[in-house]
Amino acid sequence: MLNKTRFKIIDLYSKTNVHEVFDNCINEEYLSRNELLDLQFMKLRKLLIRAYQTTKYYKKLFDEIGFIPHRIHDFNDINIIPIQTKQNIKNNFENIKSFDFNNYEPRKNRTSGSTGEPFEIYISRLTHTYLRALNYAAWHQSGYKLGDQYASFSGGSLLPGSIGLKQKIYMKLQNCIQLPSYHLGKEYFLKYLRILQTKQTKYIYGYASALSDFSKEIKDNNLDFRFVKGLFSSSDMLYPAQRKLIEEVIGTKITDIYGNPESGLISYECNEHSGYHYGMLNSYVEITDEAGKNLEQGNQGKVVVTSLNSECFPIIRYDNGDIASMTNENCSCGRGLIKLTNLGGRSRDYVILRNGQHIHGAFFNHLSSIYKANWLNRYHIIQNNQDELIFQCLVNRKPTEEELNSIKNEIKTGTGNLIRIETQIVDDIPVTKMGKYKLISREFDTN
Ligand SMILES: [Zn+2]
Numbered sequence: 233m234l235n236k237t238r239f240k241i242i243d244l245y246s247k248t249n250v251h252e253v254f255d256n257c258i259n260e261e262y263l264s265r266n267e268l269l270d271l272q273f274m275k276l277r278k279l280l281i282r283a284y285q286t287t288k289y290y291k292k293l294f295d296e297i298g299f300i301p302h303r304i305h306d307f308n309d310i311n312i313i314p315i316q317t318k319q320n321i322k323n324n325f326e327n328i329k330s331f332d333f334n335n336y337e338p339r340k341n342r343t344s345g346s347t348g349e350p351f352e353i354y355i356s357r358l359t360h361t362y363l364r365a366l367n368y369a370a371w372h373q374s375g376y377k378l379g380d381q382y383a384s385f386s387g388g389s390l391l392p393g394s395i396g397l398k399q400k401i402y403m404k405l406q407n408c409i410q411l412p413s414y415h416l417g418k419e420y421f422l423k424y425l426r427i428l429q430t431k432q433t434k435y436i437y438g439y440a441s442a443l444s445d446f447s448k449e450i451k452d453n454n455l456d457f458r459f460v461k462g463l464f465s466s467s468d469m470l471y472p473a474q475r476k477l478i479e480e481v482i483g484t485k486i487t488d489i490y491g492n493p494e495s496g497l498i499s500y501e502c503n504e505h506s507g508y509h510y511g512m513l514n515s516y517v518e519i520t521d522e523a524g525k526n527l528e529q530g531n532q533g534k535v536v537v538t539s540l541n542s543e544c545f546p547i548i549r550y551d552n553g554d555i556a557s558m559t560n561e562n563c564s565c566g567r568g569l570i571k572l573t574n575l576g577g578r579s580r581d582y583v584i585l586r587n588g589q590h591i592h593g594a595f596f597n598h599l600s601s602i603y604k605a606n607w608l609n610r611y612h613i614i615q616n617n618q619d620e621l622i623f624q625c626l627v628n629r630k631p632t633e634e635e636l637n638s639i640k641n642e643i644k645t646g647t648g649n650l651i652r653i654e655t656q657i658v659d660d661i662p663v664t665k666m667g668k669y670k671l672i673s674r675e676f677d678t679n
Contacts, residue, residue, distance in 0.1 A: 235379025242405045247337055247357055253365040254378055260513055261369065265560075265568045272512045275540040277304055283546035286330035290546060307516075308526075315524040315536055316550045318351045319609075328545055329354070336544035341494050342603045349553070349610045350603045353494045354545035362514035362541060363493055369511075370489050370500030374462025376435050383409040383428055385438025385446065386467065386594075409433060421449040429455065435462040439592055440470040440488070441582060447481040457482045464489060467594060490575055492552045495537035499572050504563055507571030514541055517572065519558045524549070532557045532574050583672060585650045586618045593671045595646065601638040607631045612661045613672045620652045626661050 239251040260268070280301035283290035294301065299312050321328065330336075337357035342350075355363075368378060376382070384403075403410045409431065411424045425446065428436070436443070443465055450457055460482050466489040475486055490508050491498040496515040499508035510517055516538040519527050527533045535554040539547040557574040583591040596602060596613065607629045614622040623639060625631070640653040 235377060238379040238405065238407065242402075245405060246402065247339075248361040248364060249357070250361055250364045250368070251378060253361050254368055257362070257365045257369040257511065258372060261509070261567045261569055263568045265562070265570070268512045268568045268570075272516055272540070273307065275513065276307070276310070276516050276538060277301065279538070279540055279543060279546060280304065280310070280548070282330070282543050283548060286332060286543075287328055287546060289324045289327035290548065292327075310538075310549065311524070311526060313549050315520065315534075316548060318349050318551075318553075321353065321547070321550070322351070325352075330544045330546070333544045338544050342597070350597075350605060350608055351494070352603065353547070354542070355494065355496070355539070356542045356544050358541040358543075359496045359514065359539060362496060362511060363491065363498055366498035366500070366511040366514065367489060367491070370487055370498075371435060371437075371462055371464055373487060373502065374435065374464075374484075376462055379407055380435060381407045381409070381431070381433060382435035382437055383411055383431075383433045385411050385424075385436065385442040411438075421446060422453070425449060425453070425455060428457070432459045434460060435464070436460055436482075437464040437466070439467050439594070440465040440474055441590070441592065443478050443486075444474040445590065447478040451477075451481045460484055462487065466491060490572065492535070492537060492554065494539075495547050495550050495552050496539035496541060497535075497537050497552070502563060502565040502567060504565050506563070507559060507573040508575065509563070509567050509569035509571050512569055515539055517558065517570075518549070519556060527557075529560050530557055530573075535572070583613065583615050583621060583647070583651075583674065584618060585647060587648075587650060589648075589650075591647055596643070596671070599639070599642045599646065601635075601642045605631070605635065605639070607635065610661055612658075612670065615672065615674045617675075618651070620654060623653055623655045624658045624661060625655060626659075627657055630657070 236251065243249055243251055263271075284294050284301050285291075293313070297312055297314070304310060333354075338354040339357075339360060341353050341355050368376065371382075399410075409427060411420075411427070443463065461484060463478065463482060463484055463486045465486050470486065470488045479485055485503075485505070487501050488508070489498065489500045497510060497517060498514070499510035501508055518536040519531065519533045520536050521527055521533050524536065532555055535552050535556050537547070537550050537552055539550070554575065556572045559571050559573055563571060582593060585591065596611075602608065602611065607627050608625055608631070609628055610626040612624040614624065616622070621643065623643070636655045640655060643653050644651070
């Protein structure tokens, strides 16, 4: 009861309706596949009709390709719509907003995900609500109830050791012990572990790389963390060796979560750990080849997402930069939600400073000199040694000295002036063997 009230207050504060939508998410997981597909199709059709009727961009696009949204009969009918890239969305930003944009309480979502491509997008109140509710639905499998205390090894502030007041209030309301993890160093590890032990925190959420670092510390200090009932990782690739170490040391299974907030996509493992069930009533996912043609199930390809509840800023057939495959097979956990499998290329890695601190890739996504740089198409960070970072830029136009310096300065300040930053304008940023862009390439290891 107390938790319910707490969550109503959180919803008021963060302008969401999680306490209402959460129960729906839990119930919808177990609808039959056909029921889910019917509901998903109805939402998709409604979104396409609305996009056509209320936005300049989709009206023009659909007219040009001869696509008539209210005539669609099945999912395949939308394959005619070209894949939307971040560049398309940037170029047509104002025309993607619906005429009644403000009625949906949109908020900006800033990202460059794991690919180093700075990007801003609007998401509606409902999408934002679903993103949170689905995340909690994943946690619910370990017994978590809305309002329960948890710890978060993620995010933080852009300056080491400081968190803004707004975030502090939000975390307090959430019953969240935030352990800022953009900057991780030895001195933080033990301090954080002591906090968790004192509070006997049952649920822990964090970047896979941060959870792995902490597990090493728990092991080295021979600490007992068997009070933990749920471990949830996200934002990073969770490598098998990391998973093994974390689960062995803490003594509970990890639920890995894969999401792409700008497209409303949240997916999570169930107890079978054989893929990620995705929230089918907040997004529609296709796996396609380079040309946008749907691949047979089981084949790895581009993750193309349509955000079903972002009616004020429709994101339709959006290439989110990740790769995965999909399976239509039923899962023995009983959930009707389709599963994504073979996720690839979520690795953001981290930069290592001379004092041993790890700077998580997500840190760079939140620097305003980077996400506001309209001249910057994509970036890539190379660290060859502990003393220097090379910030490579693929550009739309030549940046001014001042623009480059503002990036250098913001990184310098945020990393405690411990590293030299060099900027480089390049003609190309190579992709990995998996066909993915990497945010950070580090040429040496910690030990
Ligand atoms: Zn399952």
